[in-house]
Amino acid sequence: MSSFVYDALPMRVVFGSGSLARVADEVERLGLQRVLVLCTPQQRELADQVAELLGNRAAGVFDQARMHVPVETVEAAGTVAVDLEADGWVAAGGGSTIGLGKALALRTGLPVVAVPTTYAGSEMTPIWGLTQDGRKKTGRDRSVLPHTVIYDPDLTLSLPPSVSATSGLNALAHAVEALYAPDVSPVVSAMAEQGVRDLAAALPLIAADPGDSAARAACLQGAWLCGACLGSTTMGLHHKLCHVLGGMLDLPHAETHAVVLPHVAAYNLPAAPSAAAALNRALATDDAAAALAYLGSRLDVPPGLRDLGVAASDLPRIAAEVLAHPYANPRPVTGPDLETLLHTAWKGRT
Structure with a gap:
């Protein structure tokens, strides 16, 4: 170990x-x-x-x-x-x-x-x-x-399904980044995997029946676990992108996390096999990034950054700010890679 x-x-x-x-x-x-x-x-x-x-x-x-x-x-x-x-x-x-x-x-x-x-x-x-x-x-x-x-x-219970979805995916993103953080531990990994499992299972139930009290409790438990993971580890590219997007463009916080999540996961998970394995187990899949994108589509989350009001002309300055003050990340972040990731996230899910 x-x-x-x-x-x-x-x-x-x-x-x-x-x-x-x-x-x-x-x-x-x-x-x-x-x-x-x-x-x-x-x-x-x-x-x-x-x-x-x-x-x-x-x-x-x-x-x-x-x-x-x-x-x-x-x-x-x-x-x-x-x-x-x-x-x-x-x-x-x-x-x-x-x-x-x-x-x-x-x-x-x-x-x-x-x-x-x-x-x-x-x-x-x-x-x-x-x-x-x-x-x-x-x-x-x-x-x-x-x-x-x-x-x-x-x-x-009164939280609209659309807000529940983006809020829950925001929490889920905390666990995804914690799984490949440089200071991850077995305790954090266990909490992250369970938090992802709770949210991924319960969010579609809330979309189908907003009054499902058991699903509401499961989501709140998942958010607790995912938040605790973020609190114990170092943030990476996902959170850096969302902080820059939110600060520069005043984008809605949860929606930004929900849109960016599968794209950064697709970028980072090949360099973090243990994190990918944990997410695959939690999401019952063999492709966690694709499963996260599919979960977003099931929950009717906005597909791309352009749907949040980001202009293509905004992307270069977003990339420049991210590269100027980078966070720790399992895969090196280069200018061309970041521009490709941002453009893909801007266009939306594939």
Whole structure:
């Protein structure tokens, strides 16, 4: 067996139907007295419900979370928190809201309780991201890890099948990259394989019946596992591409991951046979990249980057930014190879 290092992340997970009702207990357990509830404008109703459950431990609601976590949004939330004398955060929503909570934790050191409503999995990682002047900066810091994550499958029942699909494929991409990361370990490999299996099996069930509570729970479990994998390993070409695309062009986060996933998998998996074998087992196939593309088509995910509004003229500057600041990757990334990959992803599935 090859040598490895596995550094477990300190996370408390509360999982199960109706778990949202325990949010006040979790806040009290952390000794917090005045928490600011974070959400997007679209999820204000949920945030108000959380605030009601918190009672006098709720300092207020900040409902301006935005995709890719603009610096201006973080500053605005921080100002509100100071005015309200908040001593912590409850981030209720998807990746945008949880990303805001993590950015605020990075700046203030105040603890976060995460209540995910999508399958992004970012709540399980110490990775933060901030966007300023069209460039998304990311980093790792354990201070941004939520102290508690409350997974309540009931909160995902209203998630539209299209959003469920892209959100789930976003999480699945975390596991794919973790399997060929330079710091992968047997623990991460096992979690990644099971997370891919959970999501690949359950997402089509949700597409067929959005009210399938068992499939919703399976997807949330898969997102948890896939996010934990990303939190324990080094990101590669897939995440670098998505960060550049999102920061430069303000593309929808989950959709970008879903579109890019099979193309980067096809590029990298020939150089990562152990990862390919694990994915083949999880997807019950002998061609994991093709199976990922087929899964996207079954879930009616946009076929290519051009369907997300990317122009062919954008591709050269995307490639230049990726090559200027590359991430670790199992296969060397050259200019011609990257241009071919981007053009294929722009055109869409084959």
